Amino acid sequence: MGPRWAPAYNRGSPATIGSRVPPTRTLAIVQFRRLLAKLKRIAGGRASRRRTPEGIRIYAVGDIHGRADLLRALLELIAADAREAPAVRKLLIYLGDYVDRGRESREVIELLLAGPPPGFEAVHLKGNHEAALLHFLEAPGFGHEWRHFGGLETLQSYGVTDLGARLADAGFDRARDQFAALLPEAHRKFLEGLELSVCLGDYLFVHAGVRPGVALEDQREEDLLWIRDEFTRWSGSFGKVVVHGHSVTERPEFEPNRINVDTGAYMTNHLTCAVLDGAQRAFLQTGLAPVSGRAPGPRGPG
Secondary structure, three states: OOOOOOOHHOOOOOOOOOOOOOOHHHHHHHHHHHHHHHHHHHOOOOOOOOOOOOOOEEEEOOOOOHHHHHHHHHHHHHHHOOOOOOOOOEEEEOOOOOOOOOHHHHHHHHHOOOOOOOOOEEEOOOHHHHHHHHHHHHHHHHHHHHHHHHHHHHHHHOOOOOOOOOOOOOHHHHHHHHHHHHHOOOHHHHHHHOEEEEOOEEEEEEOOOOOOOOHHHHHHHHHHHHHHHHHOOEEEEEEEOOEEEOOOOOOEEEEEEEEEEEOOHHHHHHOOOEEOOOOOEEEEOOOOOOOOOOOOOOOOOO
């Protein structure tokens, strides 16, 4: 049996009739056209690579989840990387989920409030876990749900002691009151002032993702904080490359339409950030050994 292109060539296809183009060249032309079409699909109709604004290096940090130790380690890696480009503007974008699951939520917020490393700017986005914390302050009965995805660890990090194994509604009322008294005003203002998204160049930074088919300016907060499968399974263009966390994966993901940097730091010890500079993309990641007996993967609402 001859090569797959042979029948079309022998029939005198539109690409070859009357031109005497050799079969090997015909194949090369077909392959080039297919590659060009693929590049256009990947670039959302543009055959160029996605870029950040000129003269800025962006570090997009994934879900921290109460791991102040990993945040400190990652900031050291980021500072070392940034020394390679001293002249450019350097921006840290935290993608949300600073609290819950890990045991150092309070310490993480303190680190963020202390400001970025010298020479950096910082933007802090809201995650669904920050939304859960704020909701608990308004509706303590929500504690029955919040406890299943890391809320008790956050309360403990702030010194809340009324956390029996079988908390009834009255118990959560007391826990909320104690938490409200122990939560520093600076922490509360920080949590209430978190942004939902930021757009820079060809990139949109958001905690969970966006709803396919909805214009970026019309996205709902619920989707920006909570969406998962409808977003991650979508292979079409979002208009921007979406940089996000929320959906735990073993390794950071580079897809044509999105970048995911949630590598389950609270259970894997791998806190990840994407490094974006012009058309260049890279990752930085803490490299501690995984926690014994726990494997990465989704747990609760993310």
